[in-house]
Amino acid sequence: MFVVAGATGRVGSATAHGLLAAGAAVRVLVRRPAAVRQWADRGADARVLDLSDRAALTSALTGANGVFLLLPFNLTVPGPEAHSRVLVAAAAGAVADAGVPRVVVLSSGGADLSTGTGPVVGLHHLEESLRKTGTTVTALRSGHFQEKVVDVLDVARRHGVYPVFAASADVPRAMGATRDIGAVAARALLSPPSSNEVVDVLGPDHTEREVAGVLGTALGRRLEVVPLPEDAWESTLRDTGLPSPAAAALAELYRADERGLLAPRGDRSVRLTTPVEHTVAGLVAAAVVPR
Numbered sequence: 001m002f003v004v005a006g007a008t009g010r011v012g013s014a015t016a017h018g019l020l021a022a023g024a025a026v027r028v029l030v031r032r033p034a035a036v037r038q039w040a041d042r043g044a045d046a047r048v049l050d051l052s053d054r055a056a057l058t059s060a061l062t063g064a065n066g067v068f069l070l071l072p073f074n075l076t077v078p079g080p081e082a083h084s085r086v087l088v089a090a091a092a093g094a095v096a097d098a099g100v101p102r103v104v105v106l107s108s109g110g111a112d113l114s115t116g117t118g119p120v121v122g123l124h125h126l127e128e129s130l131r132k133t134g135t136t137v138t139a140l141r142s143g144h145f146q147e148k149v150v151d152v153l154d155v156a157r158r159h160g161v162y163p164v165f166a167a168s169a170d171v172p173r174a175m176g177a178t179r180d181i182g183a184v185a186a187r188a189l190l191s192p193p194s195s196n197e198v199v200d201v202l203g204p205d206h207t208e209r210e211v212a213g214v215l216g217t218a219l220g221r222r223l224e225v226v227p228l229p230e231d232a233w234e235s236t237l238r239d240t241g242l243p244s245p246a247a248a249a250l251a252e253l254y255r256a257d258e259r260g261l262l263a264p265r266g267d268r269s270v271r272l273t274t275p276v277e278h279t280v281a282g283l284v285a286a287a288v289v290p291r
C-alpha cells in the first residue's frame, strides 16, 4: 500500500492516479472531508488529516510500502518559516515512528542549499530530515511548474500584461507539467532505488517571453511582457496581497533563480514531455476569470 499526501493538489493527485492506474493499493491524505468521496469512488482509501499532526500522520503511514510527501507552501501564515518547520518535523517524525521503508519527496532545484533560496530552504530541511530517519529517500527536484502561469492569468486577461520577476524574459528555464512530475513520483514508488537518490525533474526549456506568447494565443490577445526590476519584486508581491514575510521569501527565491542557485545538481535527471501549450490551454479553459 502506498500513501500519497496532498492528493487534492496537482502533483499529489497525479501521483495517486498513476499508482491506481498501475493497480496499486493507495491511501490518500486529504485535509477536507469533502474530498474523501471522490477518492473512495476511484478505489482509494482516504484519511482526513493535517500534515502538521504527527500522530495522525504516523497512524496513516503505518504499514505503507512507500509514501509520497510534499511541503505545501503556505504564503498566508504570519510566519511561513516556522510553519514549514512544523510540517517538516511532523513528516520526518511520522516517517520514523511508522517505520516507512521509502519516501518520494517533491522537492525543488536548490534544495541542496541551506540558505538563500526563500521557501526552498524548507525543502532542504525536509530532504535532510527524511534522510536522517533511515528511510530510503527519492528527492524529486523540480524546476518551474508550467502551472505557475495561473498566477498571472488574471492580470494577463484583464490588462494584457505578463509580468516577469526576472531581469530578462529571454532566459530559457526548464518548466515541467505537474502531471508529468506525478507520473515520475508514482514510478519511483513502484520501482524504488536501493539507496537515496536526488532526481532533477526537468520539463522542456522555455523563456518567459515564449510562455507569454503561448498564453496570449490561448487567451486570444497580445500580451505585453514586463520584466520587473529586482528592487520592485518585494513591494509588487506585497501589492498583490501577500504578507511581508511571504513577499520577502519569494523575492529571495527569484534572486536565487537569477543567480543560478536553483540549477540541477542531482544524481540523475528525468526529462518531462508535456508541452507548455497543452498545459496553458487546459488552465485557460478551466479558469473562471471574470472579464
Ligand SMILES: NC(=O)c1ccc[n+]([C@@H]2O[C@H](COP(=O)([O-])OP(=O)(O)OC[C@H]3O[C@@H](n4cnc5c(N)ncnc54)[C@H](OP(=O)(O)O)[C@@H]3O)[C@@H](O)[C@H]2O)c1
Pocket: 005, 006, 007, 008, 009, 010, 011, 012, 030, 031, 032, 049, 050, 051, 052, 070, 071, 072, 073, 106, 107, 108, 109, 123, 142, 143, 144, 145, 148, 178
Ligand atoms: N511552483 C513551483 O514552480 C514549484 C517548483 C518546485 C517545487 N515546488 C513544490 O511543489 C509544492 C506544491 O505542489 P503542488 O502544486 O502539487 O501543490 P498544490 O496543488 O498547491 O496542492 C497542495 C496540496 O497540499 C494540501 N495541503 C496543504 N496544506 C496542508 C496541510 N497543512 N495539511 C494537509 N494537506 C495540506 C492541499 O490540500 P487542500 O486541497 O485542502 O488545500 C493540496 O492537496 C510546493 O509547495 C513546493 O514545495 C513547486
